[in-house]
Amino acid sequence: MADPIRPITLLCARRLQAEGIHLSHATISRLSGLPDACAELAISPVPTTFQQPKLVRRPLPPAPGSVQERALDLVRTYGVTSSRELAASGISRQVVSLMFKRGLLVRVGTGNYRAAAETVRG
Numbered sequence: 001m002a003d004p005i006r007p008i009t010l011l012c013a014r015r016l017q018a019e020g021i022h023l024s025h026a027t028i029s030r031l032s033g034l035p036d037a038c039a040e041l042a043i044s045p046v047p048t049t050f051q052q053p054k055l056v057r058r059p060l061p062p063a064p065g066s067v068q069e070r071a072l073d074l075v076r077t078y079g080v081t082s083s084r085e086l087a088a089s090g091i092s093r094q095v096v097s098l099m100f101k102r103g104l105l106v107r108v109g110t111g112n113y114r115a116a117a118e119t120v121r122g
Contacts, residue, residue, distance in 0.1 A: 058118050059103035067095055072104060075115045083111045 013023055062068035071091040075081045083096045096113065099105045105113040 057103070059116060062099075062104065067091060068099055068104065071095060071099060072115060075105060075113060080108055080112055080114045083113065086113075 016023060062072060070089075071086055074086060074089055074091070078085070083093050086096055087093060096105065100107055100113065103116055103118075106116050108114050
């Protein structure tokens, strides 16, 4: 059954190629039932893949009056703050680590953080 379909598939593929539409290896193989059709058309045997664009998530602001809100206010006030300074203000390193993972803080060096651009007021 593949023999009658093959010449028609090759004819269509050549016509599409002449028009500037290139079929992938997988498409021609499925249409013709023969993987050697790509060799006759000089089409790359490497199938192309489509990659979804990555979604950029904006960090959610911390709840008003929370420890994270207090930490973010301190970081905004000082610009760049160390985790040691935040710990001295009563904010644990675990909270700082969680804020970094959520995207509220940006690490500028070992133990030094600044507020993410999305969280800066003004």
